[in-house]
Amino acid sequence: MEDLIKQSTENKAIVDRLYEAFSKGDVPGVLSGMDSKIVWNEAEGNKYANGNPYIGPDAVLNGVFGPILADHEYFNLKDIELHEMLNGKVLATLRYDAKTKTGKAYNAQVAHLWILKGGKITGFQQFVDTKKLDEAMTS
Helix, strand or coil: CHHHHHHHHHHHHHHHHHHHHHHCCCHHHHHHCEEEEEEEECCCCCHHHHHCCEECHHHHHHHHHHHHHHHEEEEEEEEEEEEECCCCEEEEEEEEEEEECCCCEEEEEEEEEEEEECCEEEEEEEEECHHHHHHHHCC
Protein backbone atom coordinates (compact mmCIF):
# COMPACT_ATOMS: atom_id res chain seq x y z
CA MET A 1 0.00 0.00 0.00
CA GLU A 2 2.87 2.38 0.78
CA ASP A 3 4.18 1.92 -2.76
CA LEU A 4 0.78 2.88 -4.21
CA ILE A 5 0.63 6.00 -2.06
CA LYS A 6 4.19 6.95 -3.02
CA GLN A 7 3.39 6.42 -6.71
CA SER A 8 0.23 8.55 -6.53
CA THR A 9 2.21 11.35 -4.85
CA GLU A 10 4.90 11.13 -7.55
CA ASN A 11 2.25 11.18 -10.28
CA LYS A 12 0.69 14.28 -8.74
CA ALA A 13 4.12 15.97 -8.75
CA ILE A 14 4.60 15.13 -12.45
CA VAL A 15 1.24 16.69 -13.36
CA ASP A 16 2.01 19.70 -11.17
CA ARG A 17 5.30 20.24 -13.06
CA LEU A 18 3.40 20.07 -16.36
CA TYR A 19 0.98 22.80 -15.26
CA GLU A 20 3.88 24.89 -13.98
CA ALA A 21 5.66 24.59 -17.34
CA PHE A 22 2.42 25.49 -19.15
CA SER A 23 1.99 28.62 -17.00
CA LYS A 24 5.50 29.76 -18.00
CA GLY A 25 4.93 29.07 -21.70
CA ASP A 26 7.54 26.30 -21.55
CA VAL A 27 6.14 24.08 -24.32
CA PRO A 28 9.18 21.74 -24.40
CA GLY A 29 8.77 21.31 -20.64
CA VAL A 30 5.10 20.41 -21.07
CA LEU A 31 5.79 17.93 -23.86
CA SER A 32 8.73 16.31 -22.04
CA GLY A 33 6.38 14.87 -19.40
CA MET A 34 4.40 13.01 -22.05
CA ASP A 35 4.98 9.46 -23.15
CA SER A 36 5.88 9.17 -26.84
CA LYS A 37 2.54 7.38 -27.39
CA ILE A 38 0.32 9.53 -25.17
CA VAL A 39 -3.39 9.22 -26.01
CA TRP A 40 -4.91 12.71 -25.65
CA ASN A 41 -8.65 13.35 -25.88
CA GLU A 42 -10.33 16.73 -25.88
CA ALA A 43 -13.93 16.86 -24.61
CA GLU A 44 -16.51 15.79 -27.16
CA GLY A 45 -18.12 18.84 -28.74
CA ASN A 46 -14.96 20.89 -28.26
CA LYS A 47 -13.64 22.50 -31.45
CA TYR A 48 -10.27 20.82 -30.86
CA ALA A 49 -11.78 17.32 -30.47
CA ASN A 50 -11.90 16.78 -34.25
CA GLY A 51 -8.52 15.02 -34.09
CA ASN A 52 -9.35 12.76 -31.14
CA PRO A 53 -7.49 10.84 -30.09
CA TYR A 54 -4.22 12.71 -30.57
CA ILE A 55 -1.40 10.19 -30.38
CA GLY A 56 2.03 11.44 -29.30
CA PRO A 57 3.32 14.82 -28.11
CA ASP A 58 3.69 16.24 -31.63
CA ALA A 59 0.03 15.51 -32.37
CA VAL A 60 -0.96 17.28 -29.13
CA LEU A 61 1.26 20.25 -29.96
CA ASN A 62 0.00 20.61 -33.54
CA GLY A 63 -3.63 19.59 -33.00
CA VAL A 64 -4.37 21.20 -29.64
CA PHE A 65 -1.79 23.64 -28.28
CA GLY A 66 -0.99 25.33 -31.60
CA PRO A 67 -4.63 25.96 -32.54
CA ILE A 68 -5.46 27.18 -29.02
CA LEU A 69 -2.64 29.73 -29.21
CA ALA A 70 -3.72 30.77 -32.71
CA ASP A 71 -7.35 31.24 -31.62
CA HIS A 72 -6.76 33.10 -28.34
CA GLU A 73 -5.38 36.43 -27.19
CA TYR A 74 -4.66 34.70 -23.88
CA PHE A 75 -5.38 31.29 -22.40
CA ASN A 76 -4.67 30.78 -18.71
CA LEU A 77 -5.26 27.90 -16.32
CA LYS A 78 -6.51 29.11 -12.94
CA ASP A 79 -7.45 27.66 -9.55
CA ILE A 80 -5.76 24.33 -10.28
CA GLU A 81 -6.38 21.67 -7.65
CA LEU A 82 -4.75 18.27 -8.04
CA HIS A 83 -6.37 15.18 -6.57
CA GLU A 84 -4.29 12.04 -6.08
CA MET A 85 -5.91 8.87 -7.30
CA LEU A 86 -4.77 5.26 -7.37
CA ASN A 87 -4.05 3.19 -10.49
CA GLY A 88 -1.79 5.80 -12.07
CA LYS A 89 -4.38 8.57 -12.29
CA VAL A 90 -4.49 12.20 -11.22
CA LEU A 91 -7.60 14.36 -11.40
CA ALA A 92 -7.18 18.12 -11.86
CA THR A 93 -10.02 20.55 -11.33
CA LEU A 94 -9.43 24.06 -12.64
CA ARG A 95 -10.78 26.93 -14.71
CA TYR A 96 -9.90 28.21 -18.16
CA ASP A 97 -9.57 32.00 -18.05
CA ALA A 98 -9.24 33.01 -21.67
CA LYS A 99 -10.03 35.51 -24.38
CA THR A 100 -10.45 34.53 -27.99
CA LYS A 101 -9.34 36.58 -30.96
CA THR A 102 -13.04 37.21 -31.62
CA GLY A 103 -12.80 39.45 -28.52
CA LYS A 104 -14.91 37.21 -26.29
CA ALA A 105 -13.59 36.30 -22.86
CA TYR A 106 -14.69 33.22 -20.96
CA ASN A 107 -14.13 31.53 -17.64
CA ALA A 108 -15.00 27.84 -17.81
CA GLN A 109 -15.03 25.08 -15.20
CA VAL A 110 -12.77 22.19 -16.28
CA ALA A 111 -11.59 18.77 -15.16
CA HIS A 112 -8.56 16.95 -16.57
CA LEU A 113 -8.00 13.25 -15.99
CA TRP A 114 -4.34 12.31 -16.33
CA ILE A 115 -3.10 8.73 -16.68
CA LEU A 116 0.54 7.99 -15.88
CA LYS A 117 2.85 5.01 -16.11
CA GLY A 118 6.56 4.80 -15.41
CA GLY A 119 6.87 8.50 -14.65
CA LYS A 120 5.31 9.63 -17.95
CA ILE A 121 1.84 10.82 -18.89
CA THR A 122 0.26 8.17 -21.11
CA GLY A 123 -3.30 9.48 -21.30
CA PHE A 124 -5.41 12.62 -20.95
CA GLN A 125 -9.15 13.27 -20.98
CA GLN A 126 -10.62 16.77 -20.84
CA PHE A 127 -14.07 17.56 -19.40
CA VAL A 128 -15.33 21.11 -20.00
CA ASP A 129 -18.44 23.18 -20.70
CA THR A 130 -18.12 22.99 -24.48
CA LYS A 131 -21.14 25.26 -25.02
CA LYS A 132 -19.31 28.07 -23.22
CA LEU A 133 -16.20 27.48 -25.37
CA ASP A 134 -18.23 27.39 -28.59
CA GLU A 135 -20.04 30.62 -27.75
CA ALA A 136 -16.69 32.36 -27.19
CA MET A 137 -15.24 31.04 -30.45
CA THR A 138 -18.07 32.22 -32.69
CA SER A 139 -18.31 35.85 -33.71
